[in-house]
Amino acid sequence: MNKIELQISQFIDDELSDESQKELFEILAADKGARKTLSDFMRLKKEISALHAGTTVNIPRNIPFQKNSIIDARHDKKYRAPFIISVAAAVVLTMLLFINRVENQNGLIQLSSLQKKYISLMNENSILIKSAAVKTGGEKSASAKSTPGVSRNKNTTGYIAGNIRSFTDSDQMRRIARISEMIEANKSVITKDDFIGGQIVGN
Amino acid sequence: MEKIILTNKREIIPFTELYEKHSMDIYRYALSILKDSDDAKDAVQETFVKYVENESSFRGDASQKTWLLIVSRNYCYSRLRRAEKSNIRIDEEVFDKTYEPEYDSEITLKDALMCLSAEQNELLFLKEYGGYSYKEIADITEQSLENVKIKLFRARQQLREIIKGGK
Numbered sequence: 147m148n149k150i151e152l153q154i155s156q157f158i159d160d161e162l163s164d165e166s167q168k169e170l171f172e173i174l175a176a177d178k179g180a181r182k183t184l185s186d187f188m189r190l191k192k193e194i195s196a197l198h199a200g201t202t203v204n205i206p207r208n209i210p211f212q213k214n215s216i217i218d219a220r221h222d223k224k225y226r227a228p229f230i231i232s233v234a235a236a237v238v239l240t241m242l243l244f245i246n247r248v249e250n251q252n253g254l255i256q257l258s259s260l261q262k263k264y265i266s267l268m269n270e271n272s273i274l275i276k277s278a279a280v281k282t283g284g285e286k287s288a289s290a291k292s293t294p295g296v297s298r299n300k301n302t303t304g305y306i307a308g309n310i311r312s313f314t315d316s317d318q319m320r321r322i323a324r325i326s327e328m329i330e331a332n333k334s335v336i337t338k339d340d341f342i343g344g345q346i347v348g349n
Numbered sequence: 350m351e352k353i354i355l356t357n358k359r360e361i362i363p364f365t366e367l368y369e370k371h372s373m374d375i376y377r378y379a380l381s382i383l384k385d386s387d388d389a390k391d392a393v394q395e396t397f398v399k400y401v402e403n404e405s406s407f408r409g410d411a412s413q414k415t416w417l418l419i420v421s422r423n424y425c426y427s428r429l430r431r432a433e434k435s436n437i438r439i440d441e442e443v444f445d446k447t448y449e450p451e452y453d454s455e456i457t458l459k460d461a462l463m464c465l466s467a468e469q470n471e472l473l474f475l476k477e478y479g480g481y482s483y484k485e486i487a488d489i490t491e492q493s494l495e496n497v498k499i500k501l502f503r504a505r506q507q508l509r510e511i512i513k514g515g516k
Contacts, residue, residue: 151502151506152498152499152502155498155501155502155505156498156502159476159483159501161482161483161498186509187505187509190458190477190505190508190509191476191477193458194458194462194473194474194477194478195477195478197458197459197462198377198381198474198477198478199478201376201377201380202373203373203376203386203389203390205372205373205376205390205393
């Protein structure tokens with residue numbers, strides 16, 4: 147690297163110290179080649195500056211975009227995560243609501259089916275009680291055989307009939323008959339609230 | 350000729366005024382690195398978008414113009430790197446054909462500048478047109494003061510050789 151040329155480069159950039167400048171001037175006074183280099187570099191400096199200054203292009207003189215829109219876009223990013231979380235929460239809640247509704251419907255269907263079963267059992271029970279009452283009156287075997295409910299469901303009727311046969315007290319029989327009548331009278335309005343521990347209570 | 354004086358003012362001027370005042374200089378600076386007008390326009394746009402996005406974090410340590418130049422520089426070099434990665438390279442033959450002068454004509458300064466590297470063009474722009482000191486250029490280009498001094502000298506030497514060779 148030519149040290150003199152480097153100093154010339156620094157000199158035209160106004161970055162050479164006073165002491166170095168004095169040395170350079172002495173060299174320039176004596177060296178024609180150094181003077182030529184100085185002249186070339188100064189010309190280049192001037193021409194490069196002029197070239198860039200003369201470079202023009204149709205850049206919009208006003209802002210080619212809306213500053214606010216960029217800021218809004220930045221804010222959009224800021225609120226994106228909470229928005230996504232909110233949407234996800236809404237979807238989950240909607241699903242839970244739907245599932246709960248389906249479960250409620252299933253519960254109602256089950257309740258309705260249980261009510262039907264209960265009414266049917268009560269009917270059978272009522273028939274059996276009547277037949278038992280007849281039996282205690284002296285026609286035990288004949289009335290039991292003629293009862294249609296007994297033949298329809300042997301397991302249930304056998305169990306109930308066995309229990310009924312143990313009733314010997316006429317007060318008990320009367321009480322059962324009264325309850326049965328009450329059930330018959332109110333069977334259309336029997337609800338699950340009438341069940342407590344598998345027994346019918348209330349009025 | 351209007352001399353561009355780059356002051357070290359620390360006051361923050363409004364965005365609209367800032368754009369009108371510096372957009373053309375940012376364009377010229379980007380052009381010196383990218384050597385393509387459309388790319389340089391993109392650089393201007395990106396630079397000011399970046400400025401708006403980071404306006405609140407601008408602390409005024411440097412002048413707004415210096416800050417804009419640094420942002421623009423980062424964009425330009427990342428674009429050049431992307432182009433290299435994408436193998437969008439100018440074929441040497443095409444390059445020579447494009448920028449080599451006709452046999453019977455003199456090489457122009459513009460042609461000679463196109464033969465220099467992006468970094469050499471950038472340094473010459475900052476010094477000759479921008480009027481920045483070695484220290485300021487070192488800050489903008491993130492290199493040592495000594496490097497700036499030597500690279501600028503070599504860029505001038507090379508430029509002179511190219512022009513001489515064309516004559």
